[in-house]
Amino acid sequence: MSIEVPNRISVTVKSTFQQMFMASLTMIRYHGALIVVHLIFPLAGLFLLVFPPLVGLRVGPQEVILAMLGFSFTPLLIAVSVWSARRQNKLTEGSFVYSFDSDGVHTSGATFDQTIKWSAIPRVRQSKRFLFIFISRTRALCIPMIDLVNQGVFKDVRAITELHTDFQ
Numbered sequence: 336m337s338i339e340v341p342n343r344i345s346v347t348v349k350s351t352f353q354q355m356f357m358a359s360l361t362m363i364r365y366h367g368a369l370i371v372v373h374l375i376f377p378l379a380g381l382f383l384l385v386f387p388p389l390v391g392l393r394v395g396p397q398e399v400i401l402a403m404l405g406f407s408f409t410p411l412l413i414a415v416s417v418w419s420a421r422r423q424n425k426l427t428e429g430s431f432v433y434s435f436d437s438d439g440v441h442t443s444g445a446t447f448d449q450t451i452k453w454s455a456i457p458r459v460r461q462s463k464r465f466l467f468i469f470i471s472r473t474r475a476l477c478i479p480m481i482d483l484v485n486q487g488v489f490k491d492v493r494a495i496t497e498l499h500t501d502f503q
Contacts, residue, residue: 342436344491348482349430352421356479358465359413359457366473373409380405422435434496440468441475451476453499460503466492 350358362461363373387394421427425446434441440451451470460467460475466483467475483489497501 336480344436344488344495345434346478346483346486346488346492347430347432348478350477350479352417354464354479355417355421355477356414356468357364358479359417360410360472361462361465362467362475362477363409365467365475366468369473376405376408378405433476435492437495437499439499440476456500458501458503459496460494468496 363370366373383398383402383405387398392494405455429445431444432440434443439450440456442449442451451468456468456470457472458470460469462481462482466478466480469497470480480489483492493502
């Protein structure tokens with residue numbers, strides 16, 4: 336089964352805060368060894384709740400509060416980071432147009448135009464909600480799957496990225 340790949344595919348995206356927050360949380364699983372850093376605080380919170388009863392102590396309100404902070408540390412950090420970037424960075428304003436062709440991925444917004452050649456894209460990953468086009472080990476363009484599907488370009492985008500990158 337061979338899919339004919341169009342010369343150029345474009346999709347317009349206007350990501351919400353919630354989409355960017357979820358994309359940032361989802362991307363953690365693709366960070367490799369850095370996932371350990373993101374697990375330290377939830378594991379510390381779990382330790383604070385589980386260890387005292389094992390040694391015959393009662394879990395007090397201080398332990399519960401510290402555990403909740405441990406569980407929420409990464410999500411809070413990401414929320415502040417996304418909010419700050421969206422508020423202070425002029426490049427994040429408005430909608431973006433992502434275009435895919437044989438040269439690479441072209442991204443444009445109200446204040447910029449950018450081309451990333453396929454040789455600079457080490458991998459492309461698909462989750463339930465997002466298509467991640469990695470431009471470094473820990474940095475990626477995040478395109479919501481709902482936009483790709485609603486605009487009817489998902490199969491074409493997948494076909495062209497499979498031709499040029501490590502797509503999974």
